[in-house]
Amino acid sequence: MAEPLILINAFEVPGEEADQFVAAWEKTRDYLATQPGYLDTALHQAVMPGADFQFVNIGRWRTAEDFLAATQSPGFRESATGLGNYRPHPGLYRVVRT
């Protein structure tokens, strides 16, 4: 079986909107966790002010097809409406060097 793919999604979130963002992220995560191919996820928050991205989500998906199917579903769009104010920078990645 192939290695899981790593989703890295960096979000632009103003410092004072952390709580609103986390609540919206949790709603979206709860939906995605029900979808085929979802493995796990971890939301990272910057520890110092000034980072370009206050939040970065790092998750694992079984395949790119699973991820794309999940995030193009009507249920996703509904669950993610609260994230609409926060510009995302998503990508699917593999580790190439350590």
Place this chain on the structure above:
Amino acid sequence: MAEPLILINAFEVPGEEADQFVAAWEKTRDYLATQPGYLDTALHQAVMPGADFQFVNIGRWRTAEDFLAATQSPGFRESATGLGNYRPHPGLYRVVRT
């Protein structure tokens, strides 16, 4: 002992410059790996074209002070000259939700 801090650094790298970037990244990693507080690192490359960041480095450091001391040292600046053309978006993070 406190949890390690997670360095997430997203780099803007044109598709055709992947090899040059990786060579420059390896040189910088080799230097940082000698510094106090460095724990490990993994360079992630996007699997599909179109991601805003072709490369994202995710590493672990014992403390923020260790990371700042390492990246403000003259040896770092020398080792990282090859990365100068690739805009970085670094931050130190903790996991706040899973």
